[in-house]
Amino acid sequence: MKTLIVDDERLARMELRRLLQAFPKIEIVGEAANADEALELIEELEPDLLFLDIQMPGKNGFELLTALKGSAPDVIFTTAFDEYAIKAFEFNALDYLLKPIDTERLKEAISRVEDNQPSGQEEDKSDVIRSSEKPLTQHDQVFVKDGDRCWFVKLSKVRLFESMGNYVRLYFDDQKPLVLKSLNSLEERLDPQTFFRANRKHIINLSWIEKIEPWFSGGLLVTLQGGDKIEISRRQTIRFKELMSL
Amino acid sequence: MTKTRLYWLLQIVGWTGAMAFEYIPYALQYGFTASEFFMTVANILMAIILTHFYRLIVRKWNWSNLPLSRLMIRVGLSVAVLGTIMTMFNHPIDKEILADNLANQPFVFWGYLANWSKLMLTWVLSYTIYHYVEQHRLSDLEKIMYKTSIREAEAKVLRSQLNPHFTFNALNSIRALIIENPEKAQLGITQLSNILRNALLVDRKKTVDLREELKTVEDYLNLEKIRYEDRLQFQIDTDPASLYCQVPPMMLQTLVENGVKHGISKRVNGGTIYIHSTIQDEVLKISIINHGVLENKDSNGIGLKNTAERLSLLYGVDAHIDIRQITDDQVMVELTIPLLTKTFI
Numbered sequence: 001m002k003t004l005i006v007d008d009e010r011l012a013r014m015e016l017r018r019l020l021q022a023f024p025k026i027e028i029v030g031e032a033a034n035a036d037e038a039l040e041l042i043e044e045l046e047p048d049l050l051f052l053d054i055q056m057p058g059k060n061g062f063e064l065l066t067a068l069k070g071s072a073p074d075v076i077f078t079t080a081f082d083e084y085a086i087k088a089f090e091f092n093a094l095d096y097l098l099k100p101i102d103t104e105r106l107k108e109a110i111s112r113v114e115d116n117q118p119s120g121q122e123e124d125k126s127d128v129i130r131s132s133e134k135p136l137t138q139h140d141q142v143f144v145k146d147g148d149r150c151w152f153v154k155l156s157k158v159r160l161f162e163s164m165g166n167y168v169r170l171y172f173d174d175q176k177p178l179v180l181k182s183l184n185s186l187e188e189r190l191d192p193q194t195f196f197r198a199n200r201k202h203i204i205n206l207s208w209i210e211k212i213e214p215w216f217s218g219g220l221l222v223t224l225q226g227g228d229k230i231e232i233s234r235r236q237t238i239r240f241k242e243l244m245s246l
Numbered sequence: 247m248t249k250t251r252l253y254w255l256l257q258i259v260g261w262t263g264a265m266a267f268e269y270i271p272y273a274l275q276y277g278f279t280a281s282e283f284f285m286t287v288a289n290i291l292m293a294i295i296l297t298h299f300y301r302l303i304v305r306k307w308n309w310s311n312l313p314l315s316r317l318m319i320r321v322g323l324s325v326a327v328l329g330t331i332m333t334m335f336n337h338p339i340d341k342e343i344l345a346d347n348l349a350n351q352p353f354v355f356w357g358y359l360a361n362w363s364k365l366m367l368t369w370v371l372s373y374t375i376y377h378y379v380e381q382h383r384l385s386d387l388e389k390i391m392y393k394t395s396i397r398e399a400e401a402k403v404l405r406s407q408l409n410p411h412f413t414f415n416a417l418n419s420i421r422a423l424i425i426e427n428p429e430k431a432q433l434g435i436t437q438l439s440n441i442l443r444n445a446l447l448v449d450r451k452k453t454v455d456l457r458e459e460l461k462t463v464e465d466y467l468n469l470e471k472i473r474y475e476d477r478l479q480f481q482i483d484t485d486p487a488s489l490y491c492q493v494p495p496m497m498l499q500t501l502v503e504n505g506v507k508h509g510i511s512k513r514v515n516g517g518t519i520y521i522h523s524t525i526q527d528e529v530l531k532i533s534i535i536n537h538g539v540l541e542n543k544d545s546n547g548i549g550l551k552n553t554a555e556r557l558s559l560l561y562g563v564d565a566h567i568d569i570r571q572i573t574d575d576q577v578m579v580e581l582t583i584p585l586l587t588k589t590f591i
Contacts, residue, residue: 009473015422057514080414099418
C-alpha cells in the first residue's frame with residue numbers, strides 16, 4: 001500500500017515512520033511538511049493511503065482534502081488533541097489516531113483501511129495520465145465538506161448531482177451536502193460512462209436508474225432508486241439513447 | 247413576593263394600623279364623625295407619601311452606605327422634619343374639628359409633635375436598619391463573588407496552560423527524540439515537567455518574580471522548538487531592573503503561547519518571537535512581538551480576554567493589555583502593569 005505521511009513536524013513524521021516499520025504492507029513513498037507539498041506529491045505518487053495531520057500551517061488537513069482534484073486516497077487522520085475536528089467525522093468510516101500514537105490503535109486503523117481498499121482490481125498504474133486528469137469513476141471516492149460536517153463518499157453511492165446556484169448538492173444515502181462547485185466543472189471531471197448530464201440542473205448516476213418513461217416534447221423522465229424523478233431534456237435524450245443502446 | 251410589593255404592603259398596613267389605633271378609641275369615646283374619619287384617611291395617605299419621599303432621598307443619596315455616625319445625624323433630622331410637617335398639618339385642623347376638651351389643652355402642640363415624631367422615628371429606624379443590614383450583607387457577598395471570579399480567571403489560565411494540544415504534541419516529539427537524540431529527550435522531559443509544575447502552582451501564588459516567569463517562558467519556547475525546529479526562533483531581552491518585578495504567574499507565558507499558536511504555527515516558514523521588558527515611570531512594560539497576522543475573529547480572543555480580565559481583577563484600571571499589528575507580518579502584545587505598590591486581595 002503506497003503511503004504518504006503529511007505532518008508539519010519532522011519529529012512527528014519520523015516517529016510515525018518508525019512505527020510503520022512494523023507493517024510490511026505499508027510502503028512509505030513520501031513525506032510532506034505542508035498541504036501544498038502534499039498536493040503535489042499526491043498527484044505525482046498517487047498514494048493509496050494518507051496519514052494526515054489536521055493542524056498544519058497554511059492549509060489544514062481538511063482544506064488539503066477539499067483541494068484534491070482527483071480521487072481521494074484513504075485517509076487516517078493524526079492529531080494531538082482536537083475534539084472539534086474529530087467530531088466532524090463521527091459518522092463516517094474514516095479513522096483517526098491520537099498522538100503519541102498507540103501501536104495497537106495503529107494496527108486496527110491499518111487493517112480497517114486494508115478492508116476498505118478494493119482488492120485485486122488494481123488499475124493499470126503505468127498509465128501516464130496523471131490522476132488529476134483522469135475522470136472520476138464509480139470506484140473513486142471524494143472528500144466532501146459542508147460546514148462542519150465531512151464525508152468520504154464513493155462515487156458509486158452518489159445517485160444525483162443537482163445545481164443550486166454556485167453550489168452543487170450531492171445525493172447519497174440519506175445525506176445531501178452542498179459543495180461550492182459548478183455543475184459544469186464537475187461534469188468535466190466525472191466519467192461520462194457513468195455520470196450523465198440529464199439537463200441544465202442535474203447530473204445523474206446511470207447505474208441508479210430504475211425506470212425510464214417518455215416525457216413531453218421528446219424528452220424522457222427517469223426515476224432513480226430512492227424515488228427522485230429527473231427529466232432528461234430533448235437535446236440530451238438523443239445522447240442518452242446513444243449511450244444506452246448497444 | 248418582591249421587595250417593592252412587600253414595601254407597599256407594609257406602608258399601607260402599618261400606617262392604617264397606627265392611625266386606627268388612635269382613631270378607634272377616639273370614635274368609641276366621642277362618637278363617629280365624618281370629618282374625623284376623613285382626617286384619619288388623609289393622615290394615612292400623607293404619612294405614606296412623606297415616608298415614601300424619605301425613601302427616595304435615602305436611595306438617591308445612598309444613605310445606607312454612610313458611616314453610622316453620619317447616618318444617625320441624618321436620621322434624627324429627617325424624623326424632626328417629618329414629625330413637624332405632620333404636626334403642622336394636623337394641629338390647626340384638629341383645633342377646629344376635635345372635641346374641645348382635647349384640642350384646647352395646654353402644650354397640645356408639643357404633644358402632637360412628640361407623637362408624630364415617635365411614629366416617624368419608628369418608620370425611619372425600621373427602614374434604615376433594614377437597609378443598613380442588607381447593604382452590608384450584600385457587600386460581603388460581593389467580596390466573595392469578586393474572589394470567586396479571580397479564582398475562576400486563574401482556573402481558566404490553568405486550563406489553557408495545560409493545553410492538551412501542546413502537551414500531547416510535546417510528548418509525541420519527545421518520544422521521537424528518545425531514539426534520535428536521547429539527551430535532548432531528557433532535557434525535553436525536564437522542561438515539560440517544569441511547565442506542568444508551574445501550571446499546577448498557578449493558583450497558589452498571587453505573583454511571582456518576572457525572572458521566574460521568564461524561566462517558564464524559556465522552557466516553553468525550548469520545548470516548542472523541539473517541535474517546530476528551525477521554524478521557531480526566539481529572543482528574550484530584559485531590563486535587569488525589571489527582573490524582580492512581581493507579575494501574575496503564567497500571564498506572560500499564556501501570551502507567548504498565543505503568539506506561537508496564532509502567529510508562528512500558522513506560517514509555513516515559521517517566524518521569530520521577541521520578548522522585551524522595561525520599566526518606565528514606575529510602570530512595568532512587557533512586549534511580545536511575533537510574526538503573524540492579527541485575526542479580527544474571536545479565535546485569538548479567549549486567551550487575551552482571560553488575561554485582560556485577570557489584570558483588571560488584580561490591578562484595576564492601572565493595568566492593561568494592548569494588541570496591534572505593527573508591521574505587515576508582525577503583531578505586538580503589550581502588557582502594562584503598575585509596579586506593586588498596592589496590595590493584592
